[in-house]
Amino acid sequence: MSHTTEFMALFGMDLARLPNVTIDSALTVPAVACAVAFLSRTMATLPLHAHRDTKDGPVRLTGKTAVSIHEAPNNLMGAAKFWQYFWQQVFTGGRGLAWIERNGPHIEAMWLMDPRKTRIKRTGFSLTYKFDNKEYPAADVIDIPFMLRADQVSHYGPITLAAKAIQLALAMNDYGSTFFAGGGVPPLSLEGPLPEGAPALQRSFEDIKRAIDEARKSGKPIVPMPPGHKLTPIGIDPEKGQMTGARLFQVQEFARIWQLPPTFLHDLSKGTFANVEQQDLHLVKHLVGQWARLAEDELNLKLFGRSKSGRYVEFNLDGLMRGDFKSRIEGIARAIQTAQMTPNEGRLLENRPRHANPAADELLVQGATVVLGQQPVAGVGHNGGPALDDGEKNDDKA
Template identity: 45%
Template sequence: MMRFPFIRRAEKAPAVAPVPEARDAALPTMVQSNPALVSFLGMMDGATSEPVTIDSALGLTPIWSAVNFLSRTLASLPVKVYERQADGGRKAVSGHPLAALLNGAANDETTAFAWRQSAWGDTFTAGRQVSWIERNGRGDPLNLWPLEVAKVTLQSAGGRLTYFYRDGSPRGKTYRAADILDLAFMPGATRLTARGPIASNAKTVALALAVTKYGAKFFDQGGIPPFTISGPMRTADGAGRASADLTQAVAKLANEGGHALALPDGHTLNPLGFDPEKMQMVEVKRLLVEEFARIYQMPPAFLQDLSHGTFSNVEQQDLQLVKHVLSPWVKAWEAEANLKLFGRAAGPLYLETSLDAILRGDLLSRSDALSKRIASGQMTPNEAREMDNRPALAGGDVLFMQGAMAPVAALAQGETQPKGNPDE
């Protein structure tokens, strides 16, 4: 006789609560997000029993793709230091120490790209990233050191914000807010709290994990869906033995790669529930890709979902990415960096992130736009060359304009140039 394979419910992972530290009760504090925070808050209890952590969420390809794309793209954007001019213009400051700090090396051990990528990665997963600004005796930034966000506690006393870091020493370290670069996915009004995309959408993540786990289990069993067996089983013990034997036979079939399962006469197998095709698991996964695109506000094309993509709408999604996704994050980072690196009463110097590198993809459109700006007197040739990382040329700092234009009234009288000396 054979047995019917039963399906075990996924066991709940025990919630892990961080050990509270001794603190002044008058100080409101918040321990920053860590992989056990979702379980600690009870967010894993939902439609499924899948425990949600940052590591498990990154095992989902849409989240992995979104986090890597955003963090790498934002980390690759060049940061420039500008000086405001008296006439309202600005001038790029070449060789400024901060430009080297943000584009070259954040410290003696970490490149600027690696530091910025990890900062954005923490922001798009844990919901927050903090880095300590090491300064010299004059207060100028020397190095940027990332702090492990799970070991940071924000405190507010007397209206001033401080960051307590458990660095392993008995007393830890406390940093002024002015010496911390703090980038939060969705900060609270007092900045003591911050919401991350994974913790805030734990149920959606758990659903995606459950679907992935179901598919893995299904194919791990050789693609055989759960089923029932019916036949001449007159006692409960007989039914139990049949179920045990059938479970063993199915496991052996899956391990050996066989395709045929022999049944005793008079016995039949019937599917229990629906197989993955009838459950439309493919459609569920596609829907979840769209859900994660909404969470990160990314166009679906950048999560490799071209199910509704056309040539024209994918091009528009490219523009949407720059305008409505990357640009707001760039502005948030610039505001924090300018405040903490130059101070509130900053002088003429400020930082700005260049998005030109992203817009270089369409060479024909970019070249046409630069040509029109030069021909209309909006940009000098050297300014256009600088945007393409080309060296300046002699005579390229002069504005040019097409000379064939004339007033309409002058054209009606057969004249091509306005009367009078233009220099008078």
């Protein structure tokens, strides 16, 4: 270790050694914990439903299969808790795994597997997963990797990919805490005639260290120096000891690794009213929507097989784009008026009960809407029948 490195180490800056990065240590970095928590909770709380195609359109599945997918995958966990753990593994170590328990064509339950304790073996075009001393075929294991390696078996994890950036963030945290715990003393340069030889120079360092330590303990701002010597700060002053600019850049680095808009890591340094709103759309279109599609593909293949028999699962991303109450109601009203949905379908979007009137299940369109160039025919009603005059309307009421 050089004299410069040794001298810097006196003040908590060990340049020769950076902190070891593990999942646990990485999560002590606030921006990393924020990215993992936000993404895993967002994916876990997305509505996920199973459907079957019919001649009248898709209908939701019922029974144990639907319960396992949407309500409670097993007797120990509800769906939100189950999927949050699953996605936490994807966004930390880089892989989520779950075993499907079957009873014939029905899904009895789904059980989480610890990716760190699972061994994946490839033989030709077959994969097996060994967990808890049991082997499971790939057809019964839900497997979503963050990014596959070239061998199509092992994977990259975001924390591994971001290891250097996380090391730097951990080192900054350690240095900042040591810096202020030591009274905010910055790196110093000793000026003056230095003794010859390594042993004499080492004794000088030790004398200076003792002098600084005594000043810290006594709380006095004076540090005695040998005659003809002086200490000059060469690093940052206490006001800048938290390295705000560098730490802010680290937040932006982590946003790149997890592909999150910086707003969702609570970085509003470049946020405006307009671009923050656009980042909401970016999140759904270019991140959550992509992970939802990957999950749908894996779930449909593993739950129902390649043929699927008309069954499939689908995430509902509408909840992430609901907007404020006024915008939602205006959008639903517009969809009903243009025959894109029935009134009951609109009520269902707002979790309101169905209306008993059969007309609430009909597609409606405003009567004034006609083909361009045509005029409404006199005496013909909206449904093609004869129009009622005022007298007929009064008789009908009577």
